[in-house]
Amino acid sequence: MIQKKVCMIGAFATGKTSLVARFVKGLYSDKYQTTIGVKIDKKQVALGEQTINMVLWDIYGEDEFQNIKMSYLRGTAGYLLVVDGTRRETLEIAVQLQAKVEKNIGPIPFVLIVNKFDLQAEWEISDEDLAPLQHRGWSILKGSAKTAQGVEDSFLQLAQMLMAPKLTSLAQA
Template sequence: MSTLEKRKVCLLGATGVGKTSLVMRFVRSIFSDQYLTTIGTKIETKHLTYGDHEIVLVLWDLSGEDEFQRVRLSYLRGAAGYLLVADGTRRATVETAMALHHAATEVVGDVPRVLVLNKADLRAFWELDDAYERELAAHGPVFETSAKTGAGVEEAFRALGHALLQR
């Protein structure tokens, strides 16, 4: 008998890191470079199966934050986990993601999270070196993704879904 669980997952990150593109690639297998900046929140769902367990990820694509505002913390309430999204071509977005992680922890506690370094298709232009990525990985799972090509996207979301089922 299969069990079905729904879990709220928020995507957090600076403006322009590719949160909406990642959601659209994961949920609908599409990519467009014509997305507009998210205002507020967009919600999508995706069913995942792990053996005899099925989980529905309710994905909250939150507007980008360059400085986390307290008013946005209310969107995190009830989240079972979150994806921190950064743009590998802009190191400052990793620092924003880590600041968001600390702010989110205050609201939802120690829930599963995954750090996504997006825009792997532009790896030649990354402002991150291997040593920095290893340092980030010491604090939790890190995935290199490309919403454009789809590389690593499914793996990142599935890893978070699996962690949610383990709790």
């Protein structure tokens, strides 16, 4: 059995917890997040013949009052960077967070998901905004925790990246 620690990172209220809730049925209630800043869930993903046990650390979103605790990211194999499509500033925070993680933890696999695709009409983020990031080799998906669109895909993609770390880092280079 392969186990991987995966973190959910993003600005406040981008829908990280909703995405996890859509992906798994968890054990702990949401109040853990506000008390100790993290909530943990688990999901088994089958990748070919290999089963990966993803332990998901859903970290409390960063806002002006609270920074993400970098210690929670220690030992993480990869992370899901979550952006709220309807709030442009969350993309900026995501970019900052990615840089912070890379600085603290190193270049580890991640997938950026632009959430709330069900509210596409209200989106403040356009494809043009995402293009430079895509250009940097970022894996970007659009999804919705509400409709489940893109949720499974983003986790699966991250799982694939986790299982072939060398390849991903090569691609990023």
